[in-house]
Amino acid sequence: DIVMTQSPDSLAVSLGERATISCKSSQSVLYSSNNKNWLAWYQQKPGQPPKLLIYWASTRESGVPDRFSGSGSGTDFTLTISSLQAEDVAVYYCLQYYGVPRTFGQGTNVEIK
Amino acid sequence: EVKLVESGGGWVQPGGSLRLSCAASGFTFSSYNMDWVRQAPGKGLEWVSYISSSSSDIYYADSVKGRFTISRDSAKNSLFLQMNSLRDEDTAVYFCASSSGHIKDWGQGTLVTVSS
Numbered sequence: 001d002i003v004m005t006q007s008p009d010s011l012a013v014s015l016g017e018r019a020t021i022s023c024k025s026s027q028s029v030l031y032s033s034n035n036k037n038w039l040a041w042y043q044q045k046p047g048q049p050p051k052l053l054i055y056w057a058s059t060r061e062s063g064v065p066d067r068f069s070g071s072g073s074g075t076d077f078t079l080t081i082s083s084l085q086a087e088d089v090a091v092y093y094c095l096q097y098y099g100v101p102r103t104f105g106q107g108t109n110v111e112i113k
Numbered sequence: 114e115v116k117l118v119e120s121g122g123g124w125v126q127p128g129g130s131l132r133l134s135c136a137a138s139g140f141t142f143s144s145y146n147m148d149w150v151r152q153a154p155g156k157g158l159e160w161v162s163y164i165s166s167s168s169s170d171i172y173y174a175d176s177v178k179g180r181f182t183i184s185r186d187s188a189k190n191s192l193f194l195q196m197n198s199l200r201d202e203d204t205a206v207y208f209c210a211s212s213s214g215h216i217k218d219w220g221q222g223t224l225v226t227v228s229s
Contacts, residue, residue, distance in 0.1 A: 040215040042158075049208055049219035050158065056215075093158055097215050100172045102148070102160040 002026050002096050006105035012113040019081040021108045023094035028074045031098060038098035041070055041079045044107075045090045053092075054079065086112065115139040115218045117209050122223030129199050129227070135192040135209030135220055143187040146212045149194050151205035152222070161207070162194065177203075199227045 003026040013019040029038045037057035042050035052061045054070035057077055067082045081088055089112060094105040121133040133149070149161040162183040163172045171183055182195040192209050206222040 038214065042216075044158075049221055051219070052215065052217055055217075061217075091157075095158075095160075095216065097212075100163070101174050102163070102216075104158040104160065107157045 001101055002029065002099050002103050004094055004096055004103050004105040006092075006094060006108050008108060009106065010109040010111070012111050013081075013084045014113045015086065016083050017113075019084050019088070019110055021079045021092055021094075021110070023072075023077045023079070023105050025075045025077075025096055029096045029098035030074050037073055037077070038096060039070075039072070039077050040095045040097065041068075042093045042095065043088075043090045044093065050093065081110070084110070084112070115211070117211065117218060117220035119207065119209050119220045119223035122207065122225045124226045124228065125199055126229055127200055127227055130195070130197045131199065131225060133194040133196065133207055133209075133223060133225070135194075137190045137192065137209075137211070140211065140218075142185075142190040147183075147185060147192045148210045148212050148216055149183060149192075150208045150210055150216070150219075151203075151225075152208070153202075153205045156205075159205070163212070164192070196225070199225075201227050203227050 005024045007022045039057040041054040044050040058070045069080050071078050091107045091109050093107050116138045118136045146165050148163045164183045180198045184193045204227045206224050208222045209220045210216045211218045
């Protein structure tokens with residue numbers, strides 16, 4: 001199984017500042033046949049289902065604010081919130097969909113400092 | 114608007130069974146792969162099972178293999194999860210989700226509680 005490890009587990013950032021979350025996979029999720037990284041990012045607020053933010057590691061889902069961006073390739077990925085807003089307080093998860101079983105990171109809790 | 118509505122959750126004793134359903138609307142259900150993902154109280158997300166659009170490919174997490182069965186009825190735009198031999202550790206909110214590679218849209222979830 002591909003193990004996904006996020007860091008940090010928790011992050012406190014001032015409003016308007018940058019938040020950066022790391023996700024590392026135990027093996028590459030770059031699929032050579034389409035040169036895409038099979039990695040997605042989700043945001044989950046309390047009492048709500050997860051919401052897709054980013055797929056193919058860096059493609060923003062329609063309707064997601066452009067302050068959210070994804071980067072990385074192979075085994076190392078980053079989700080960046082360029083200017084944290086109050087509504088961004090949530091838990092963020094990465095997911096690899098390269099192999100079965102699909103595996104999530106353990107989650108990163110983002111709060112306001 | 115994409116809508117996924119789960120039902121069938123509830124309380125069950127260890128060793129019991131439940132059948133979850135997910136009613137899909139707002140998209141061409143027969144063209145999408147579907148997943149079940151669960152979340153134990155206060156914990157992270159755990160992928161449970163996947164079924165391809167044609168039902169030709171089916172996968173399960175090791176933790177549920179041999180106990181859970183995923184199926185779909187495209188004529189009724191519905192996804193199912195038959196859960197047998199339930200254990201305490203199966204207690205969770207179960208989400209159904211559509212996927213095309215990545216998991217895209219999620220339902221609100223249905224709570225399954227396994228307890229004596």
